[in-house]
Amino acid sequence: MHGQRVSDELRKLLGSDKVVTDEQYLLSYASDMIPTGQLRKLAGRLPSRKPLSICFAEDVEDVRRVVKFCAAERVPMIPWGAGSGVCGSNVPVEDSIALDLKRMNRVLSLVPEERQVTVQPGLIGEELEERLNARGLTMGHFPSSIACSTVGGYVACRSAGQFSSRYGKIEDMLLGLEVVLPNGEVARLGILGDGHYKDPVLDLIAGSEGTLGVITEVCLKVEPLPEKMDFRGYAFLDLEDGIQCMRRVMQSDLRPTVLRLYDPLDSLMAGFHSKTSDGEDIHRAAARLTGLKGTLAAAITELNAAGLAVGLFRPSLLNRVVELLPTRALLIAGVQGKNAKITEQWDRFTTIVAAAHGEDLGPAPGHAWYKRRYAVSYKQSKLYQAGAFVDTMEVATTWENLAPMYRAIVKALSKHVFIMAHFSHAYPQGCSIYFTFAAYRPTERSRKSTYQQAWRAGLEAVQRFNGTISHHHGIGTLKRWAMTRESPGGQELFQAFKHALDPASIMNPGKIYNIDV
Amino acid sequence: MATGMSGTRIRKELSKHIPGHRLTQSDAFRLVTVQPDNPQELHTIVGFAAREGVPVVPAAHATRPPVMEDWHIRLNFGRMSAIVDFSLESGLVCAQAGTKLADLSDWLMEKGHSLMVRPDYGEDMELWEFLLAPDAGNFGPRFGSKWEQVFSLSAVLPSGRIFENSLAPARASGPDFSRIILAGRGAFGLPLEVYLKVRPLPRRRQLTALAILDLPEACARAWKVAEAAQPEFMEIVANQCRSGDKVPAQFALIELWGERTEVARRKELVRKHFGKSAKTTDVPYEELLGLEETCRFERGARSQYFTDRQGLAELIDSVGQGPVADAPQLRLRGFVHNQAYVTIERPAGSPPRPTTTQDLFTSTDGSWLLQETSRHLDPRGIFSWAPRVWDEVG
Numbered sequence: 001m002h003g004q005r006v007s008d009e010l011r012k013l014l015g016s017d018k019v020v021t022d023e024q025y026l027l028s029y030a031s032d033m034i035p036t037g038q039l040r041k042l043a044g045r046l047p048s049r050k051p052l053s054i055c056f057a058e059d060v061e062d063v064r065r066v067v068k069f070c071a072a073e074r075v076p077m078i079p080w081g082a083g084s085g086v087c088g089s090n091v092p093v094e095d096s097i098a099l100d101l102k103r104m105n106r107v108l109s110l111v112p113e114e115r116q117v118t119v120q121p122g123l124i125g126e127e128l129e130e131r132l133n134a135r136g137l138t139m140g141h142f143p144s145s146i147a148c149s150t151v152g153g154y155v156a157c158r159s160a161g162q163f164s165s166r167y168g169k170i171e172d173m174l175l176g177l178e179v180v181l182p183n184g185e186v187a188r189l190g191i192l193g194d195g196h197y198k199d200p201v202l203d204l205i206a207g208s209e210g211t212l213g214v215i216t217e218v219c220l221k222v223e224p225l226p227e228k229m230d231f232r233g234y235a236f237l238d239l240e241d242g243i244q245c246m247r248r249v250m251q252s253d254l255r256p257t258v259l260r261l262y263d264p265l266d267s268l269m270a271g272f273h274s275k276t277s278d279g280e281d282i283h284r285a286a287a288r289l290t291g292l293k294g295t296l297a298a299a300i301t302e303l304n305a306a307g308l309a310v311g312l313f314r315p316s317l318l319n320r321v322v323e324l325l326p327t328r329a330l331l332i333a334g335v336q337g338k339n340a341k342i343t344e345q346w347d348r349f350t351t352i353v354a355a356a357h358g359e360d361l362g363p364a365p366g367h368a369w370y371k372r373r374y375a376v377s378y379k380q381s382k383l384y385q386a387g388a389f390v391d392t393m394e395v396a397t398t399w400e401n402l403a404p405m406y407r408a409i410v411k412a413l414s415k416h417v418f419i420m421a422h423f424s425h426a427y428p429q430g431c432s433i434y435f436t437f438a439a440y441r442p443t444e445r446s447r448k449s450t451y452q453q454a455w456r457a458g459l460e461a462v463q464r465f466n467g468t469i470s471h472h473h474g475i476g477t478l479k480r481w482a483m484t485r486e487s488p489g490g491q492e493l494f495q496a497f498k499h500a501l502d503p504a505s506i507m508n509p510g511k512i513y514n515i516d517v
Numbered sequence: 518m519a520t521g522m523s524g525t526r527i528r529k530e531l532s533k534h535i536p537g538h539r540l541t542q543s544d545a546f547r548l549v550t551v552q553p554d555n556p557q558e559l560h561t562i563v564g565f566a567a568r569e570g571v572p573v574v575p576a577a578h579a580t581r582p583p584v585m586e587d588w589h590i591r592l593n594f595g596r597m598s599a600i601v602d603f604s605l606e607s608g609l610v611c612a613q614a615g616t617k618l619a620d621l622s623d624w625l626m627e628k629g630h631s632l633m634v635r636p637d638y639g640e641d642m643e644l645w646e647f648l649l650a651p652d653a654g655n656f657g658p659r660f661g662s663k664w665e666q667v668f669s670l671s672a673v674l675p676s677g678r679i680f681e682n683s684l685a686p687a688r689a690s691g692p693d694f695s696r697i698i699l700a701g702r703g704a705f706g707l708p709l710e711v712y713l714k715v716r717p718l719p720r721r722r723q724l725t726a727l728a729i730l731d732l733p734e735a736c737a738r739a740w741k742v743a744e745a746a747q748p749e750f751m752e753i754v755a756n757q758c759r760s761g762d763k764v765p766a767q768f769a770l771i772e773l774w775g776e777r778t779e780v781a782r783r784k785e786l787v788r789k790h791f792g793k794s795a796k797t798t799d800v801p802y803e804e805l806l807g808l809e810e811t812c813r814f815e816r817g818a819r820s821q822y823f824t825d826r827q828g829l830a831e832l833i834d835s836v837g838q839g840p841v842a843d844a845p846q847l848r849l850r851g852f853v854h855n856q857a858y859v860t861i862e863r864p865a866g867s868p869p870r871p872t873t874t875q876d877l878f879t880s881t882d883g884s885w886l887l888q889e890t891s892r893h894l895d896p897r898g899i900f901s902w903a904p905r906v907w908d909e910v911g
Binding site for chain 1: 604606607608609661662664665668672674676678679680681682683684685686687688689690691692693694696697699700705706714716775779823825826853854855856878879880881882883885886887889890891892893894
């Protein structure tokens with residue numbers, strides 16, 4: 001069907017105020033926040049594809065109309081929340097439309113005594129949290145994108161928040177879903193249907209990135225707001241001691257609100273400067289280095305953006321300079337509860353930290369982190385404007401593989417990019433590692449090439465340890481090449497669901513697996 | 518879908534694919550039994566079955582096999598019973614499908630560790646049975662049901678392909694197909710090697726038995742008990758089948774793990790929140806726990822399902838009438854996220870009477886979705902018999 005006719009038909013179905021075809025709108029829906037899209041834009045080039053039109057659904061009936069139309073006319077459709085994904089889950093395919101769900105942003109029911117809330121998928125996370133706080137409740141889900149991401153998007157990509165060590169990831173909070181299937185039928189799952197709170201079909205839709213249906217209702221568990229939260233910082237000379245400390249905390253009966261261990265470079269970037277145990281000041285150590293190494297060391301210790309940008313030309317040298325500096329790893333921990341409980345929890349923390357050779361830095365680093373916890377995501381655009389690229393890679397593995405996998409990834413990526421990491425989202429069995437990497441290349445082509453080499457080297461290192469290639473960003477188009485090794489046989493199961501539910505392959509095709517149904 | 522292949526031919530063909538294996542054939546039951554040694558052999562066997570349309574039925578120990586008219590392959594996992602990995606650091610054990618739960622528990626006990634859920638059907642079950650059987654296992658608010666204990670698994674799909682997922686917590690790499698394999702009860706795949714979460718044995722285990730004086734009140738209060746004290750295990754039993762002067766007809770069994778002071782604090786919370794609806798009994802915990810065993814009835818006389826607060830209150834109000842009129846035993850667990858897990862036992866010979874249409878594993882819509890998909894995954898239906906292994910259970 002021709003693009004104009006698709007838009008005309010959709011207008012007839014939904015009304016003209018719910019269908020937009022203005023060029024500037026279409027361009028803004030041509031990519032989510034995947035860095036390759038940013039690189040293209042910064043090179044002054046238009047996206048290779050944009051949707052034919054954007055539909056704004058206001059209720060489940062709107063969604064059903066659009067889905068039925070797309071199935072009948074074989075028009076691919078891309079469900080769209082806030083477009084904050086970073087893996088290309090929302091990238092359009094040829095002759096597709098975008099189905100924006102942000103107008104479906106109501107809280108449908110909130111039952112404080114049963115501690116559950118049911119919302120529409122387009123509700124922004126921060127708005128939901130504010131509504132809950134007003135009733136003395138919290139969702140406990142605080143992704144750094146909370147101001148610009150939706151509840152439906154959280155479920156579709158299995159999102160994680162900064163307090164996940166206490167509240168879990170979004171799938172741990174999920175109690176029920178309503179989904180419009182690719183044939184236009186509505187399925188109610190978990191406790192929104194006649195299922196139970198651990199209905200495994202919830203685990204089919206969670207993480208499916210809009211490939212198996214459009215989420216139209218989400219039921220989540222909520223918790224009472226804590227009486228008080230408190231934070232502290234701890235320093236470790238050896239990163240692996242910090243990892244062991246995290247493991248012991250997570251395998252004890254403590255349920256910390258926050259547990260984040262920054263590797264030495266990420267600690268520096270987080271503003272953590274302290275003397276090492278032998279009293280050497282990092283600035284003095286940096287001053288001893290000469291030539292370009294000295295310049296780069298000064299840039300690192302002073303957090304000099306211009307100096308660092310120079311270093312991004314030669315990321316492998318920059319990484320080596322970091323190794324020459326005496327640094328420590330910073331652990332940020334947080335607990336919550338009544339005053340007496342908080343003291344008791346810190347006492348237990350102190351014992352575990354001491355056993356892992358850590359030093360208690362007091363509350364200042366913890367509270368500083370809490371204050372600036374959303375700031376980091378907004379620093380990336382400056383690097384892009386300077387001609388560099390920056391991206392994040394969130395992977396996970398078991399405790400016993402964690403340190404070796406971290407080292408292998410650092411080694412694999414250091415050749416291509418400047419790299420740092422923190423360990424967050426910890427569980428009794430393992431932990432996630434969140435790498436941030438950046439590099440400068442003079443041309444769009446070389447930037448793209450380095451970017452792809454870095455991803456390939458990183459994910460191959462993850463898979464040597466049987467770790468997962470995604471802990472909370474999803475797969476999209478960015479990582480789908482690695483899915484065969486991530487889950488052998490998974491494609492066969494995925495394909496069976498696509499055949500059964502979406503034979504015309506209209507639902508966000510080409511995401512997670514690149515299959516032709 | 519019938520294969521039309523005779524038992525003798527199935528045996529001959531299989532011998533070519535897995536030479537050296539002793540294959541037994543039963544004309545009476547129209548089956549050829551095969552005992553694979555490893556996942557690669559299963560890949561070969563199931564691949565052959567998929568090509569030829571021969572049904573594959575796992576041989577369960579805790580249940581009777583389904584009676585089939587067609588010749589089929591009976592999979593015996595007895596030779597795949599090794600514990601293949603154990604990580605103290607990560608709190609994980611990996612065992613093969615044929616590992617007996619009792620053996621695994623003993624092995625872990627020697628290492629100072631424990632599984633966090635017990636099977637309903639007794640520990641003579643093999644691991645694959647435990648995971649696919651239609652019950653949630655004996656669980657409490659602290660650790661969740663048996664499905665929540667699975668960290669990662671490999672499985673043979675109906676095509677013969679081996680499914681695996683990465684060994685990591687909280688994956689966001691697409692849908693969690695390991696959960697779908699479990700929910701399919703064998704229709705989507707048979708587990709081969711499973712990583713389960715384990716915990717060190719606690720320094721102290723406090724076993725508390727309470728006689729319930731007011732069942733509706735105790736059930737209403739159990740939600741608060743679960744939330745405040747987070748017992749490792751908690752079960753409320755309304756027992757008509759064996760109570761006497763000393764043995765209370767209605768009781769609660771609570772298990773608390775941890776350090777002495779912490780356990781004492783939580784025990785106090787249990788007492789506080791049950792209030793006057795329950796009191797400590799002189800009958801030992803083990804004796805009351807043993808009552809569960811003596812009250813077991815023939816398969817087919819049990820129904821199990823999840824219900825919410827209101828559903829549970831209605832059920833308790835109807836004890837002695839309605840859905841639990843002829844139930845000698847009613848057991849309640851879970852009390853997690855507004856849901857309790859109900860087991861109703863009836864006398865031998867009584868027909869199963871589910872009190873709800875709800876599938877134990879998923880919702881009506883979820884069940885439809887799984888059934889539709891299994892037809893595409895397994896067009897010849899060779900794994901479609903696996904879930905029926907437990908059909909008699911109801």
